[in-house]
Amino acid sequence: MKKQMGKQSTVTAVIGVDWGDSGKGRLIDDLAQNADIIARYSGGSNTGHTIKNSKGKFALHIMPSGIFNANAICVIGRGVALDLESLIEDEFEQLKKAGVSWKNLVIEPECTLTMPWHKLRDGLREKSREDKIGTTGRGVGPTYADRTERVGLRLKDLISKKFPQLLKTELEYQNKTYGFKLNYQEVLKKFLNFAKIIKPYIGNTIDIIHMGIYNKKNILFEGAQGWLLDIDGGTYPFVTSSNPGIVGIWRSFDLHPKYINKIIGITKSYTTRVGSGPMPTKIEGPQRNIIIEKGQEIGTTSGRTRDPGWLDLVLLKYAVDVNQVNHLAITKLDILSGFEKVQLCTGYKKNGKDTWYTSGDAQELEDVTAIYKTMPGWKEDISKVRDFKDLPKNAQNYIKEIENYTGVKVSFIGVGPKREEVIYA
Numbered sequence: 001m002k003k004q005m006g007k008q009s010t011v012t013a014v015i016g017v018d019w020g021d022s023g024k025g026r027l028i029d030d031l032a033q034n035a036d037i038i039a040r041y042s043g044g045s046n047t048g049h050t051i052k053n054s055k056g057k058f059a060l061h062i063m064p065s066g067i068f069n070a071n072a073i074c075v076i077g078r079g080v081a082l083d084l085e086s087l088i089e090d091e092f093e094q095l096k097k098a099g100v101s102w103k104n105l106v107i108e109p110e111c112t113l114t115m116p117w118h119k120l121r122d123g124l125r126e127k128s129r130e131d132k133i134g135t136t137g138r139g140v141g142p143t144y145a146d147r148t149e150r151v152g153l154r155l156k157d158l159i160s161k162k163f164p165q166l167l168k169t170e171l172e173y174q175n176k177t178y179g180f181k182l183n184y185q186e187v188l189k190k191f192l193n194f195a196k197i198i199k200p201y202i203g204n205t206i207d208i209i210h211m212g213i214y215n216k217k218n219i220l221f222e223g224a225q226g227w228l229l230d231i232d233g234g235t236y237p238f239v240t241s242s243n244p245g246i247v248g249i250w251r252s253f254d255l256h257p258k259y260i261n262k263i264i265g266i267t268k269s270y271t272t273r274v275g276s277g278p279m280p281t282k283i284e285g286p287q288r289n290i291i292i293e294k295g296q297e298i299g300t301t302s303g304r305t306r307d308p309g310w311l312d313l314v315l316l317k318y319a320v321d322v323n324q325v326n327h328l329a330i331t332k333l334d335i336l337s338g339f340e341k342v343q344l345c346t347g348y349k350k351n352g353k354d355t356w357y358t359s360g361d362a363q364e365l366e367d368v369t370a371i372y373k374t375m376p377g378w379k380e381d382i383s384k385v386r387d388f389k390d391l392p393k394n395a396q397n398y399i400k401e402i403e404n405y406t407g408v409k410v411s412f413i414g415v416g417p418k419r420e421e422v423i424y425a
């Protein structure tokens with residue numbers, strides 16, 4: 001897969017087919033080496049992409065992970081909730097320290113800004129909820145809510161002469177409605193400074209993508225979160241407020257999915273969930289701790305422990321079908337090494353009857369019982385394996401079972417945390 005990408009013009013999307021945290025960073029970093037344009041299309045600073053490469057270790061939230069390819073254009077599309085505090089004060093600083101340039105960054109002026117009141121409102125709303133969603137508290141939901149309500153401030157507003165007045169009107173409204181004590185002068189000063197820093201990076205990203213397709217460039221769309229957190233098709237209301245799947249690309253860049261020829265669905269070899277919401281395959285007991293510890297299942301953004309579960313093929317197949325995934329990437333297969341038995345969820349039962357996933361509904365998943373295919377595990381250290389046929393037979397069978405159930409080939413297998421610890425099949 002990696003090799004093919006350099007030879008021909010390709011439009012590739014890497015999307016999570018899970019509840020996020022699939023370990024996209026490394027695959028994207030790898031594929032980005034051969035891309036001309038790398039584009040981020042959804043989510044905000046709730047996203048956490050951990051990247052380890054020759055330049056160091058980075059925790060990126062808004063910046064596309066492709067920024068490490070100095071020859072590529074890195075694009076932030078309209079669907080991203082643009083948190084300039086995170087981008088400028090944290091991420092630019094991380095990159096600056098490591099000597100990584102972001103001169104090829106282009107941000108869409110239509111992006112909606114995450115403002116200080118969005119972060120405050122995220123906290124307020126979460127506190128008042130009886131059934132907590134467990135949001136990351138980054139103000140992402142309220143940013144998208146304001147866009148939908150048509151009161152969002154956009155990046156183009158920030159650099160316009162009207163910004164001080166627009167800010168004043170909105171800030172006063174927020175203070176009055178929610179009882180916040182945001183200081184206009186302080187917020188204005190901070191954002192005018194952001195405007196100065198960010199202005200050179202603003203450009204028409206829809207043109208960049210469309211011209212890129214016309215000129216047969218290699219384009220890589222970098223997903224954030226995972227399809228099961230999609231505002232519509234995910235496990236509502238325990239979802240994020242954007243479209244992490246293929247539809248998010250369409251919305252950000254006015255690009256019909258027919259132009260995307262490689263759709264790579266990425267998930268771990270097991271599943272995890274952070275925040276609230278149902279998870280039919282949740283693992284309890286000693287195996288839970290082993291996975292959390294070995295897999296370092298602590299959120300990049302929130303620092304919270306993620307709940308581990310067996311891989312749920314029912315949900316995976318649904319995500320694969322909806323997004324027309326044509327390659328699968330399975331990460332962290334090494335974490336399952338050492339288990340006597342491994343399990344794959346192949347169906348659900350409710351009140352003794354077979355049941356399925358109802359798109360967009362968390363309720364149904366609350367009371368299902370997972371049906372498992374239990375398979376013998378493997379004990380070997382697989383981190384040195386680079387060829388599928390050199391994997392232990394039981395690990396091969398585990399991967400083949402995923403392929404058989406979903407009907408999609410697994411083209412990338414992560415066998416360790418280091419950059420080279422990967423099998424390209």
Ligand code: IMP
Nearest residue numbers: 020046047048134135136239240274275
């Ligand atoms: P929000 O996106 O911060 O509003 O959070 C809504 C739900 O999505 C919560 O359950 C979060 O834990 C989850 N979530 C948001 N972003 C991510 C992510 O990047 N990885 C995993 N879960 C996420």
